[in-house]
Amino acid sequence: TKKGDASGGDLGEIALPDLREEVAKAVAxxxxxxxxxxxxxxxxxxxIRVKNxxxxxxxxxxxxxxxxxxxEMDRRYRQRLRSVVDNLKTRYVVEVHPEHFSL
Known part of the structure; x- marks a missing residue:
């Protein structure tokens, strides 16, 4: 089946630039x-009928x-940082001393 078959031909919301040229011309x-x-x-x-x-x-x-x-740079940085932290957690024991934090 093709997109829209199950919904009676309704293709949902589609941006004009995402349409094929001949379709965009017909509905512009x-x-x-x-x-x-x-x-x-x-x-x-x-x-085509334009609903909205x-x-x-x-x-x-x-x-x-x-x-x-x-x-993308930020995503990769965070991914690498998470990997480094996870690696460190497996190699070292982490002890938290709440008395040293002033919250």
Whole structure:
């Protein structure tokens, strides 16, 4: 089965940039409740009804690449740190003395 078969063709929320070009063209200017003209698609001829429009929060990759890079570096750092700490815990006995902490 294909996505949407079990739900009567409802594909859920899909961002316009994630649609194939011919589908995006067919729905780009439709308002909620409107139906597209029939259009050719590799899987056949389709019509699409737009149920709702949600304002896009999509950002181009070029705008988020640095943030993604930093997040991945942080993730790897934390993973490595956890590995080092776990290794140390297996090699040494840890004693906690609460009287030395002022909370």
């Amino acid at each position: 200017n439709l308002q909620p409740g409107e139906v597209s003209d029939p259009f050719a698609h590799p899987a056949g001829v389709h019509v 429009r949600i304002p896009s929060s999509y950002k181009p990759f070029s705008q988020v690449v640095e943030q993604l890079r930093l997040e």
